[in-house]
Amino acid sequence: MKKFVNDPQQFVPEMLKGIELANPGTLRYVPEYNLIMRADAPRDDKVSIVQGSGSGHEPAHVMVVGKGMLDAACPGDVFSAPPSDYVYETTKLMRSEKGVLHIINNYTGDRMSFDMGRELAEAEDIKIATLIVDDDVAVKDSTYTVGRRGVAGNFFVIKAVGAASERGAELDELVKLGERVNSVTRTMGMALTSCTPPAKGSPLFELGEDEMEMGVGIHGEPGRRREKLANANAIIDELLEAVVSDLPYGSGDEVALMINGLGGTPISELYIVYGHAHQRLADRGIEVTRSYVGEYCTSLDMAGASLTLVKLDDELNELFDAPAEVAVRIF
Amino acid sequence: MKKFVNDPQQFVPEMLKGIELANPGTLRYVPEYNLIMRADAPRDDKVSIVQGSGSGHEPAHVMVVGKGMLDAACPGDVFSAPPSDYVYETTKLMRSEKGVLHIINNYTGDRMSFDMGRELAEAEDIKIATLIVDDDVAVKDSTYTVGRRGVAGNFFVIKAVGAASERGAELDELVKLGERVNSVTRTMGMALTSCTPPAKGSPLFELGEDEMEMGVGIHGEPGRRREKLANANAIIDELLEAVVSDLPYGSGDEVALMINGLGGTPISELYIVYGHAHQRLADRGIEVTRSYVGEYCTSLDMAGASLTLVKLDDELNELFDAPAEVAVRIF
Numbered sequence: 001m002k003k004f005v006n007d008p009q010q011f012v013p014e015m016l017k018g019i020e021l022a023n024p025g026t027l028r029y030v031p032e033y034n035l036i037m038r039a040d041a042p043r044d045d046k047v048s049i050v051q052g053s054g055s056g057h058e059p060a061h062v063m064v065v066g067k068g069m070l071d072a073a074c075p076g077d078v079f080s081a082p083p084s085d086y087v088y089e090t091t092k093l094m095r096s097e098k099g100v101l102h103i104i105n106n107y108t109g110d111r112m113s114f115d116m117g118r119e120l121a122e123a124e125d126i127k128i129a130t131l132i133v134d135d136d137v138a139v140k141d142s143t144y145t146v147g148r149r150g151v152a153g154n155f156f157v158i159k160a161v162g163a164a165s166e167r168g169a170e171l172d173e174l175v176k177l178g179e180r181v182n183s184v185t186r187t188m189g190m191a192l193t194s195c196t197p198p199a200k201g202s203p204l205f206e207l208g209e210d211e212m213e214m215g216v217g218i219h220g221e222p223g224r225r226r227e228k229l230a231n232a233n234a235i236i237d238e239l240l241e242a243v244v245s246d247l248p249y250g251s252g253d254e255v256a257l258m259i260n261g262l263g264g265t266p267i268s269e270l271y272i273v274y275g276h277a278h279q280r281l282a283d284r285g286i287e288v289t290r291s292y293v294g295e296y297c298t299s300l301d302m303a304g305a306s307l308t309l310v311k312l313d314d315e316l317n318e319l320f321d322a323p324a325e326v327a328v329r330i331f
Numbered sequence: 332m333k334k335f336v337n338d339p340q341q342f343v344p345e346m347l348k349g350i351e352l353a354n355p356g357t358l359r360y361v362p363e364y365n366l367i368m369r370a371d372a373p374r375d376d377k378v379s380i381v382q383g384s385g386s387g388h389e390p391a392h393v394m395v396v397g398k399g400m401l402d403a404a405c406p407g408d409v410f411s412a413p414p415s416d417y418v419y420e421t422t423k424l425m426r427s428e429k430g431v432l433h434i435i436n437n438y439t440g441d442r443m444s445f446d447m448g449r450e451l452a453e454a455e456d457i458k459i460a461t462l463i464v465d466d467d468v469a470v471k472d473s474t475y476t477v478g479r480r481g482v483a484g485n486f487f488v489i490k491a492v493g494a495a496s497e498r499g500a501e502l503d504e505l506v507k508l509g510e511r512v513n514s515v516t517r518t519m520g521m522a523l524t525s526c527t528p529p530a531k532g533s534p535l536f537e538l539g540e541d542e543m544e545m546g547v548g549i550h551g552e553p554g555r556r557r558e559k560l561a562n563a564n565a566i567i568d569e570l571l572e573a574v575v576s577d578l579p580y581g582s583g584d585e586v587a588l589m590i591n592g593l594g595g596t597p598i599s600e601l602y603i604v605y606g607h608a609h610q611r612l613a614d615r616g617i618e619v620t621r622s623y624v625g626e627y628c629t630s631l632d633m634a635g636a637s638l639t640l641v642k643l644d645d646e647l648n649e650l651f652d653a654p655a656e657v658a659v660r661i662f
Binding site: 002005019232265270278295300 | 333335342560600609
């Protein structure tokens with residue numbers, strides 16, 4: 001296994017410890033419950049924003065805890081939902097007068113775990129609301145999902161509600177805002193290669209040298225179909241057609257365009273993808289006014305990418321412009 | 332070849348076009364000379380900072396053009412030095428009353444190309460100075476170098492001189508500052524896998540399933556030795572010992588620690604590497620007060636990482652804190 005790993009069982013805890021050490025004073029790792037939280041959370045003048053999911057999607061979500069984003073992230077093991085008692089403990093730690101908002105990417109395991117964690121916390125009179133993100137247009141139901149999956153588009157939901165929560169927005173306002181962002185956000189991804197979970201030590205699935213998986217899920221689960229490997233522009237055209245036609249986005253729309261790498265694809269290639277997508281959108285009269293190129297929601301070391309569009313308006317532009325301070329940085 | 336690529340000959344131009352489209356109004360792509368420049372450069376009240384190198388190391392250097400960093404980057408094709416006439420044209424475009432600073436990672440091809448480009452530009456009375464970065468402790472001479480190679484540590488040189496140049500520092504002051512940063516910066520890298528140049532379509536070198544290359548160069552050139560694959564902590568201990576003992580860094584020092592991914596390693600693993608390195612440095616009485624975890628100087632899709640230390644002082648801390656606006660971003 002060509003990975004930086006010691007004991008595969010300690011993969012997630014060692015990563016979380018590293019995040020804490022790299023962010024002294026601002027982030028705190030709580031080993032008992034496997035969570036990362038802002039050192040200054042919770043605050044009673046602010047709704048606490050919490051997201052959990054399996055690990056292996058970094059920077060989602062443990063590396064997007066910070067001012068203007070999440071107050072805490074509650075990860076499970078690699079590609080496994082967090083245990084419900086950890087959801088419960090995270091919620092208790094984030095208890096605030098204004099309430100706690102759970103953001104969940106739509107996967108059955110995560111939803112079950114958060115439902116149980118929520119029930120336990122509500123029994124202690126903690127005010128909680130839940131936001132489900134389901135931006136993936138690839139399949140209606142999937143291996144791990146009833147309904148659409150939640151993937152990289154969840155960053156826009158977190159960014160918007162994170163910014164609004166800093167200004168004191170109420171829990172019900174944040175739910176409405178998050179649902180609105182989710183309703184104008186669409187994503188589809190594709191895999192060039194499989195990925196290798198540390199505890200398995202070998203590729204999660206097989207993909208031939210001349211094959212690619214269109215519409216892949218972020219746990220390597222099957223997408224729309226397996227196809228012959230194509231060149232970059234043909235791949236992007238297929239992703240773009242699926243995403244644009246779904247909402248649909250149309251001439252005159254202003255959009256955010258995110259090209260998200262799945263972990264093993266270098267950023268040079270992501271900019272090639274970005275450039276073609278931007279130009280094809282312009283051909284359709286759709287103007288890209290915000291661009292996001294990099295890794296946001298990955299599948300370990302998988303080579304591949306996803307494409308997300310968000311239909312913008314003044315309120316969303318203003319929230320996306322608001323400052324955010326997270327662990328991931330270049331400078 | 333599991334890559335987002337159309338015509339391999341257009342790999343670099345298509346990437347550069349993508350960078351321009353993602354940064355309208357701030358960055359400009361000049362196809363005639365294959366360069367990326369700040370839209371507001373040059374300015375006569377500021378030394379222009381220029382770096383060139385082969386492509387395939389992104390974000391270095393075309394994605395670190397922007398306020399507080401480079402004024403222009405002049406890339407060659409993948410793993411090839413930029414042609415000297417492009418260096419010349421870039422320098423002419425960046426002509427400023429205060430001069431132009433060339434930053435070069437120490438590789439023979441890049442030095443030759445920049446030497447010739449400098450001569451041509453000086454014949455037109457452009458004031459130029461040159462800074463050589465050679466932070467790699469792995470080998471004294473290498474396949475492509477007389478003397479030490481320049482690798483990921485060059486980001487600290489760019490950051491410091493970029494910040495100082497914004498405040499109007501003179502050309503000779505910037506040379507002194509850059510040499511000082513280089514003199515307290517040391518790096519060593521290692522590869523878990525090879526990488527695949529788009530025009531070759533197959534791995535650049537072979538590395539067995541149970542092997543790793545310690546001290547690898549950023550073009551996949553051999554390092555100190557090929558070893559049996561080890562666990563993360565053993566790898567980090569070896570990198571750290573080589574880097575710490577070289578300057579040497581010692582008890583009481585405050586340092587910046589950079590864990591740089593080589594392109595194919597997910598950020599989850601980089602934080603595992605970071606955490607162990609941080610703790611081992613603490614064991615030696617060396618305090619990490621600035622941390623950088625992510626991709627800074629890559630080798631296409633190579634899995635692996637490099638470790639850089641910079642000995643800090645008040646002046647460097649202040650320059651590293653200064654704002655920088657570059658293409659690469661998460662938010």
